[in-house]
Amino acid sequence: MNRNNKTAILLGASGLIGSFLLDILLNSEEYSSVVIFVRKEISRNHPKLIQHIIDFDKPDSYVGLVKGDDLFCCLGTTIKQAKTREAFRKVDYNYPVKFAATAKENGVKQYLMVTSIGANAGSSVFYLKTKGECEDSVRGINIPSTSVFRPSSLLGKRKDVRPMEKVGEVVMKLFSFCLVGKLKKYKPIQARRVAQAMYTVAQAATEGFHIYESDKIHSL
Numbered sequence: 001m002n003r004n005n006k007t008a009i010l011l012g013a014s015g016l017i018g019s020f021l022l023d024i025l026l027n028s029e030e031y032s033s034v035v036i037f038v039r040k041e042i043s044r045n046h047p048k049l050i051q052h053i054i055d056f057d058k059p060d061s062y063v064g065l066v067k068g069d070d071l072f073c074c075l076g077t078t079i080k081q082a083k084t085r086e087a088f089r090k091v092d093y094n095y096p097v098k099f100a101a102t103a104k105e106n107g108v109k110q111y112l113m114v115t116s117i118g119a120n121a122g123s124s125v126f127y128l129k130t131k132g133e134c135e136d137s138v139r140g141i142n143i144p145s146t147s148v149f150r151p152s153s154l155l156g157k158r159k160d161v162r163p164m165e166k167v168g169e170v171v172m173k174l175f176s177f178c179l180v181g182k183l184k185k186y187k188p189i190q191a192r193r194v195a196q197a198m199y200t201v202a203q204a205a206t207e208g209f210h211i212y213e214s215d216k217i218h219s220l
Contacts, residue, residue, distance in 0.1 A: 004029055004030065004031075004032055005032050006030055006031045006032065006068070006069040006070065007031065007032065007033045007034075007035060007067070007068030007069050007070075008025045008028075008031045008033070008034045008035070008068060008069070008070050008071075008072065008202075009035045009036075009037070009066060009067075009068040009070070009071040009072065009103070009108070010022060010025065010034060010035070010036045010037075010071075010072045010074070011036075011037055011071070011072065011073045011074060011075050011095070011096070011099060012073065012074030012075040012076065012114075013036040013038060013042060013074070014038060014042055015074050015075075015076065016154055016156050016191040017074045017114055017151075017154070017191045017194050017195050017198075018072075018074035018195075020156075020191055020192040020194075020195035020196075021072055021074060021195035021198060021199065022034070022036065022044070024195055024196060024199045025048075025072075025199070026046045026048050026049060028199070030203060031048065032048065033048050033049075033050060033068075034046075034048050034049050034050065035050045035052065035065070035068055036049070036050070036051055036052070037052050037054050037056075037062065037065075037066075037099075038051060038052070038053055038054070039053065039054070039055075039056065040053060041053055052065050056090075056095050057090070059098050059102065063102045063105075063106075064106075066099060066102045066103050066106050066108065067106050067107070067108070068108060069108065069109060069110065070108075070109075070110045070111075070112065070202045070205075071099065071100075071103045071108050071110065071111045071112070072112050072113075072198055072202070073096050073099060073100075073111065073112065073113040073114065074114050074195075075091055075092065075095050075096055075114075076091065076092055076114065077091040077092060079126075079127070085126060088126075088127075088130065089130055092130050092131060092134060093130050093133060093134045093137070096113055096134055096138065097134060097137045097138060097141075100113075100137075100138045100141045100143060100146075101141050103143060104141050104142070104143050108143065109143070109144045109145060109205070110143065110144065110145040110146075110147075110202060110205055111138065111141075111143040111145070111146045111147070112146075112147045112149070112198050112201060112202055113134075113135075113138060113146075113147070113148050113149065114148075114149045114151065114194065114198070115131040115132075115134060115135055115148055115149070115150050116128065116131045116150055116151070117150045117151060117152045117186065117213065117214050118131075118150075119131035119132040119134075119135055119148075119150055120132040121133045121135070121136050135148050135211075139209050144207050145205050145206060145207050145208065146208075146209045146210070147198075147201050147202075147206075147209075147210045147211075147212065148209075148210070148211045148212065149194060149197065149198060149212050149217060150211065150212065150213050150214060150217075151189050151191075151194045151214050151217055152186050152187060152188055152189055152214040153188045153189075154188070154189065154190075154191045154194070155188050155189065155190045155191065156190060156191035156192065186214070187214065187215070187218070189214050189217060189218060193217065193218065194217055196220070197212065197217045197220035200220050201220065
């Protein structure tokens with residue numbers, strides 16, 4: 001693929017990490033077009049930007065549109081927002097896995113996905129278990145280059161108010177100096193740094209399955 005002629009696909013463009021990543025992709029000379037899939041149109045105009053307003057529960061309506069070079073998945077919610085475990089699993093497991101499978105069928109060569117620190121299919125914590133299962137399923141799809149990013153607690157201004165997360169951010173900031181060695185990966189991280197790391201890794205396009213813990217994301 002020639003430089004300046006790649007197409008980026010982005011899921012979760014209105015989220016904390018996704019919104020930063022959208023800015024990076026639109027300003028990048030590496031991509032001639034940026035395709036986003038959203039439930040409702042976002043108020044953003046740019047000559048590179050293509051918006052597909054879709055129903056994520058009706059994949060037959062969008063499978064033919066998932067075409068490009070690099071697919072960035074920043075989808076994610078919380079149990080509080082989703083209301084039920086079933087609704088949460090839709091967003092954090094079903095949608096990322098379905099898009100990965102569709103991307104593979106359509107010839108997309110690279111998939112980059114955000115999960116969470118501690119993601120583990122064997123976890124007794126539903127949130128972490130779901131994230132881990134998602135990672136395992138995406139890995140099994142065998143897209144040539146697959147990268148998983150596991151950030152710790154995210155720092156940045158959210159559109160939605162999450163009081164307990166804000167309390168957690170303050171506490172983690174106060175005690176982050178204690179997180180050294182193996183605990184370093186638990187330090188809170190700026191959402192824009194995660195977005196930048198995803199972009200950086202995408203340009204390397206290293207084949208295989210790769211996991212980037214939060215401390216590695218910091219270094220990127």
